[in-house]
Amino acid sequence: MSSGGAERQKTRTRHPRRRPHRAANDETMDAPATLWAPPLDGQDLPALVCFDLDDTIWFPELYMMRGAPWTKERCDTTGRERVMDASGEELRCYPAATAAMAMLRSHAAFAKRGTKIAVASRTNRGAWADEVMGMFVVDDGSGSGTTTTMRECVGDLVEMYSGTKKRHFEKLKARTGIPYADMLFFDNEEQNTRDVATLGVTCVLCVGGMTERAWEDGLRAFAEKKALVARRRAAAAAKR
Template structure:
């Protein structure tokens, strides 16, 4: 399905405190397991959750034909990737840039891999410094205050549409 005019050609999400309420490299202990009741736990048995709206956000973007990517600076690369799998989100992410370093590097690699120009991307992140860095590239950046919500997604898509030429 092709993205409609006014929609981004790529939606990029930070992970920690954007899709889930913790830092994967300090607050939880991989490996992670999903039990038969669907609950995800870390190696110490602590329950690990996404923000409640995240699965619906992914479904909504998929329905709109907007591909999704991850950009995370975590040092716990394996744990972050594993969480995307156990939360059954990996099917939505066409690209994953998960490693320490500058988010600018993540975005330059996403741009190279996708061919999508920065002006056609939207980025959701809880850290203001990442918003500042990435907005200089021309990406529409949305500061996530208390985890991703459907309201934050809607606001972000509306903001993106407003900055597009001819809108």
């Protein structure tokens, strides 16, 4: 056998193909990634929207995968671009996650608000996460074909390390100057949402990944919380 053939055999042995992992809400992976109804006129909007990564933005979770080298290829049958790990297993984004990012980048209301996009993850595979964020594409939804990468969407607002996510948000607040009350957070783990909510952040639990309903619930909860605070302030002022 040639040296090239020996190397190919060695690679297959090191990274055998496995049965693909399936997301809890696997059917949501095949939903179309389209822009949804825009926020209502005059609706209070967050100044920062933050997403967890594993099983919120994508699935499988990175610890389940073989990791680098990551590759990107186009499926011959569907034409869809796929991000693959070293074993050939696909890392898939929840369509609602990319749709949410597209709306945050393209809708005039969020542009006027100056809404920023951030990531807060407890993964210990930060290098992998950073690389694959640069492979996933977010369409701006305008029909112009303009796209950007997920990594470009979040810029430098990326916090990835172990420990309570309160620490992640403390750093995001210090970096942006945005109050916790003006932040919205999506995560698939209840402990994370409970911890971060104690800071005053509006949190949405999305078990099984981002969905359109989770997005709508998040915007609604944020607006209702802002309205409640405004009513309480008005009532307190009236008593003076």
